[in-house]
Amino acid sequence: MSVKIGLVSLGCPKNLVDSEIMLGILKKDGFAITNREKEADVLIINTCSFINDAKEESIKTILELARLKKEGSCKAILVCGCLAQRYPRELTDEMPEIDGLLGTGAIREIAGAVKNILAGKKVSMVGSPGFLHDAGLPRLTSTPSYTAFLKIAEGCDNCCSYCVIPRIRGPFRSRPVDDIASEAASLAAGGVKELVLVAQDTTRYGVDLYGKPSLVGLLKHLAALDGPAWLRLLYTYPDLLTDELINLMISERKVCRYLDLPLQHASNDVLARMNRRGNREEIIRLVEKLRTALPGITLRTSFITGFPGETEADFLDLLDFIREVKFDRVGIFTYSQEEHTAAASMPDQIPEEVKSERRDRAMAIQQEVSLERNMKKIGSVISVLIEGFHSMDPLKYFGRSEGDAPDIDGKVYIMSGVKLSPGDIVQVLVVNASEYDLTGELI
Structure with missing residues (x-):
């Protein structure tokens, strides 16, 4: 046995x-x-x-x-x-x-x-963190049959002052394009409709192998595959989000009009102490460029409250940024003091209750923003990937729009007199909205 x-x-x-x-x-x-x-x-x-x-x-x-x-x-x-x-x-x-x-x-x-x-x-x-998987390794996917994560690189070179990832995962190292495409083709042959590209820093893909950011070339290879209808990008750092990538997203409809931009803060002083590249002004210009080039794009980000030395003025700067930029999706986390990081030994550590209170204030504002953004979608037609149905109401299905990443974002609830199956991609008229979810009717 x-x-x-x-x-x-x-x-x-x-x-x-x-x-x-x-x-x-x-x-x-x-x-x-x-x-x-x-x-x-x-x-x-x-x-x-x-x-x-x-x-x-x-x-x-x-x-x-x-x-x-x-x-x-x-x-x-x-x-x-x-x-x-x-x-x-x-x-x-x-x-x-x-x-x-x-x-x-x-x-x-x-x-x-x-x-x-x-x-x-x-x-x-437990030795050095040097593993990098390849398409030749067997893989038993645990996600629903229509969705799979595709890891295109491992490790990180960014050395943000609060982060232990380089120590745990090692330096940034990309998989070759052909190897990733081979794995993607295998997943597609198994029925995958949505490939979610992940790495510690997705937009840095290829810098180590090819001497320059090569995400666009990889996406072109993946878009040419039969099967996947959606190519979704997570962990896209803004400093290497190039015009070339934006132009590809305009021309290639398989690439979801969705970007996850891990920003972490909006105060330039805090960003400098975090050892983050870029500043508030550059981020605002990038968001404006994305929304002009890709109308309807869904933008997600994450912020940290209570970073060492974060003053009330720094925090209010973040709140103003949230109100001004109006991201569709935001995750907010309290700073975690991690040993063997530069930030752990910084002066002016923030009390836990202040970190949590600031997180809650920021989330309250973002909920208002999210509701406002979702309400504007009422009357629009969106593509939805069906995930299942309610056992108590067989006419009510649920799924995710192009603007919803699996296990992170909201759902779309759909009334349909037509039987739908998980993995179907259908057109839905949005008729109602809440802070996180949409309700629609099958067209």
Whole structure:
């Protein structure tokens, strides 16, 4: 009887891709995969440790699943990913529930790690974070059949003063265009309609391989594939969002008119301390350019409140920016003081209650902006990717528009007398709106 493996993936879509590759390797090696944690012989947790909340979630998950070693069939717990890479000694010393660790650079070794654990060996495979997957590796996707994440690069060179990613994931390194296109073709052959391109810094793609930003050339290759109708971009840093990319988005309708621009703040003083490229004035000019060139484009961003030294004036500057620019989607997070980062030792650390109070004030303003932006869509016709239907009302379906990334943004709810299937892309007339979601009728 095959050994059953259960895997819990925490954190971002980039981490999810790593989880899917590990599942693919394990399945190819003869292990059985189960999504029922109580049935698993080995439980794998692919962890996140980007900020304190993520670390706490990872540790809580490890402890919860470790109870299944007493109550279920679980024989071993293997902790992988960012937390294992960042804190191997601490996890080994303080959490005897863990039977093995696998760092971010050792993903290819997952099957051997599981075999060693089952043989009674304590495993700690944490070295340099040099892994970069390729199309030749097996991958067992866990997203719905019509959507898949496509990781085009790994690591980061930006060295923002608050961020541990370069330490955990290593330097920025791109996959070759042909290799990415090969994986995309395989996903498309499996029925994927939406490819979501991810990296730590998507717009930097190709700089290390080709000597210049090469995202446009990659998108042209992917757009030529049969199958995918949507190519969505996440984590597009504004400093390399070129006119060439904007022109491609104008001419190639497979590329969603949606951009995720991780800005983090709007005060120039705070941006300088964060070691972020660009300033408030440049960002405003970029947004104006995007909205002029691509009418109806959906723009998403993220901000951090309570960064060391953030004064009330800095924060009010951010609030004014939110009101002025009117992003369609915004995520707001409190600053997390992370060891081994430059910001952790900066003076004027902000109390937690002030960070949270500022986040809540900013979110209240953004909710007003989001409602205003969504209300303007009433009467328009949008494309919607169907995801499912309500079991209590078979005429009411839900899905995502071109302006909604999976697991991040809102939903579109649709009344339809025609049967629809997950993966269908349909035209919908918007008839109502809330802060995050739209309601429409099938055309």
